[in-house]
Amino acid sequence: MAQNFPLTIETRFGPAVIAGQPDRVATLDFNGADDLLALGVQPVAIRYWYGNHEKSVWPWAAELLTTNPLVVQREIDLEALAATDPDVILAMWSGIDADMHTKLSQVAPVVAVPDGVGDYEMPWDARARLAGLATGRLGEAEVAISALNARFDSLQTAxxxxxxxxxxxxxxxDGRLGVYGSGDVRPQILANLGLMTPAAVDALVPEDGFAVDISGEILPDIDADVILWFTSQEDFAHILALPGRNVLQGGEVFVDDLLTGAFSHASLLSLPYVLDRLEPALNAAFADRDTPVDLTEGNNQ
Known part of the structure; x- marks a missing residue:
C-alpha cells in the first residue's frame, strides 16, 4: 500500500506534519516498541514501562530488537531524546500533556492520539494502524492486523x-483492589473473542477512566462468567483470602507476570502470546468454576 509524503496526521494537540517517510523513529508509548518492531522498524528511542527485561522489551519482542535504542524513563529527558535525532515521535500511549507535546514538537513531529480519544483508550488495531501510517508502513500494518483478526475469528468459531x-x-x-472497564485494552481483547464486560462493571468505572479501585464490599459487582485476576505479587494467596470472595460464582483465571504484560501491551507481537495461553485457560475455567486456573510458573502453562 503506497503512502504519500508529506503526511499530515490530526491529533488531540493539533496536526503532526511528517515531511517524508521516517528513517529514525522514536516512541514514547509505554508499549510502543512492539508494534514498530512488528512492522520492521528499529526505533531509536523506546519507553521503559515496567519489568526487568533487557533493553526494556519483553520476551515476545526481544529477538526482533537488533539495535540499542535510547531507553526513555517515565520522566522524559528531552535533551537525550533530541540527541537520537528522530524524524518522528510516536506518543499515542504515553501520557503526555499539551506542554510536553509543545516541547517534543521542537524535536520532531509528534503523533499523539486523535481528538476525543484518551491516551490509553485506543484499541490495539487502531494503534498499530496509526503507527504504520506514521512510519510509511501502513500496508504492513494492515497485513498484520488482518492476520490477528483472523486468529480472533478462528478462536470464536472454535x-x-x-x-x-x-x-x-x-x-x-500493590494492595489496591479494582477492575478494568470495557474501554480498556484488556477487556477489549476479550471482547474480540466474544466475551463481554458486565454492565455492572462499566457502571463502576468513571466515564473518563479505564479502571476503578473498589472496596471488598462491592466485590459481587464484578462477578462474571469468568474473572481474570492480575496481581503484583508472586502468588494469589492474597486474592484467595479476600473477604467475600466466596460470593463470586464465575470461573477464575490467575494470570502470571508474562501473560499480564502481554495483555497490557496489547500489541501485534504480544497478542499471539495472549491467545496461545488464553484459550486453554478460559476453557478450563468454564469447565470447572470451583477450581481457579493458576497460570503462574509451575502450574498450568
Missing part, C-alpha cells in the same frame, strides 16, 4: 460457548 458470556478483568495490585 469456541462458540464463549459467545455473549461475560468476563471481568480484575486486579489486586
Amino acid at each position: 469456541n462458540p460457548h464463549w459467545q455473549r458470556r461475560t468476563a471481568s478483568v480484575a486486579y489486586l495490585w
